[in-house]
Amino acid sequence: MLPFLIRRLTGAVVIMFLIGAFTFFLFYSIPQDFAQLACGKNCTPQNIEVIRENLGLDKPITAQFWEFMSGIVAGRDFPAGHCPAPCLGQSFASGDFVWDSIMDRFPLTLSLTLGGLVVFLVVGLGTGMLAAWKRGTFVDKVLSGASIVLSSFQIYLLGPIVLGILVYSSGWMENPKYVSPFDSPGAWFIGLLIPWVVMATIFTAQYTRMSRSTMIEQLQEDHVRTARAKGMARRYVFFRYAWRGSLIPIVTIVGIDLSALLSGAVVTEFTFDLAGLGRLAVESSLNKDIPLTMGVMMFGAFFILLLNIIVDLAYAYIDPRVRLS
Numbered sequence: 001m002l003p004f005l006i007r008r009l010t011g012a013v014v015i016m017f018l019i020g021a022f023t024f025f026l027f028y029s030i031p032q033d034f035a036q037l038a039c040g041k042n043c044t045p046q047n048i049e050v051i052r053e054n055l056g057l058d059k060p061i062t063a064q065f066w067e068f069m070s071g072i073v074a075g076r077d078f079p080a081g082h083c084p085a086p087c088l089g090q091s092f093a094s095g096d097f098v099w100d101s102i103m104d105r106f107p108l109t110l111s112l113t114l115g116g117l118v119v120f121l122v123v124g125l126g127t128g129m130l131a132a133w134k135r136g137t138f139v140d141k142v143l144s145g146a147s148i149v150l151s152s153f154q155i156y157l158l159g160p161i162v163l164g165i166l167v168y169s170s171g172w173m174e175n176p177k178y179v180s181p182f183d184s185p186g187a188w189f190i191g192l193l194i195p196w197v198v199m200a201t202i203f204t205a206q207y208t209r210m211s212r213s214t215m216i217e218q219l220q221e222d223h224v225r226t227a228r229a230k231g232m233a234r235r236y237v238f239f240r241y242a243w244r245g246s247l248i249p250i251v252t253i254v255g256i257d258l259s260a261l262l263s264g265a266v267v268t269e270f271t272f273d274l275a276g277l278g279r280l281a282v283e284s285s286l287n288k289d290i291p292l293t294m295g296v297m298m299f300g301a302f303f304i305l306l307l308n309i310i311v312d313l314a315y316a317y318i319d320p321r322v323r324l325s
Contacts, residue, residue, distance in 0.1 A: 124207025
């Protein structure tokens with residue numbers, strides 16, 4: 001397991017460096033005076049020159065790239081003070097350090113992503129296993145049919161419908177909001193319950209179909225049939241032998257869906273009027289806040305890489321053959 005983990009971490013470091021280089025040179029190739037952006041509209045040429053010098057924009061592009069990359073590891077000094085590692089620069093609009101702005105919004109996006117993942121995994125795998133257990137029955141047909149219908153919905157369509165029913169019409173629930181789970185776990189759960197339910201409704205359909213088909217396939221494997229032939233109880237064989245094998249393709253699509261949840265945070269957060277990383281990315285782009293936009297992109301890439309490493313470790317745990325590849 002350790003060599004496998006070392007290979008994955010080494011690859012992640014290389015990928016992050018390439019993403020950082022691509023992002024930096026992509027944004028700094030834009031024909032735009034960043035000092036003017038940082039200074040604002042009503043700014044004198046003298047102020048622009050001071051800002052250009054303070055931000056290091058008067059240095060060669062290679063020197064700026066080195067300062068940017070080294071700042072991620074060791075931090076950087078700005079006129080506003082020292083930016084500790086990992087330093088992703090200073091926002092043009094607010095003057096805050098990019099990392100601090102990201103950390104202010106990240107807990108909400110993390111709660112949406114992981115909370116939604118837990119809900120649709122539990123519901124999706126549970127309904128899929130039930131459909132496989134009741135294969136060919138009325139229950140199987142209802143669950144399979146419902147999964148096909150629900151998979152056609154999108155967050156921006158289903159979200160307003162759920163809000164209109166549960167919030168605006170009936171008043172049963174309040175508008176979604178974020179409260180730190182450390183301050184009030186109950187308020188945190190209630191505040192994000194509607195987004196979780198909407199995401200679970202959409203993503204559950206895929207996991208229901210996938211878990212049902214893989215479970216049925218596993219039940220036809222030789223070792224499962226042999227266990228049944230030896231007189232083992234159906235329930236024991238179902239959970240002890242077929243369940244673990246069916247998880248392998250599920251873990252694969254979990255990694256894909258985690259990336260989709262994070263990249264789709266813009267739609268989710270705007271639908272439910274939540275201020276997370278997705279909304280921050282849009283706001284920074286509209287304000288032409290290049291450092292903040294770059295920082296959000298790099299942090300998003302890092303988070304997706306981290307989640308995929310975790311998924312790969314889970315995959316290697318489930319299937320020991322992966323560790324030897």
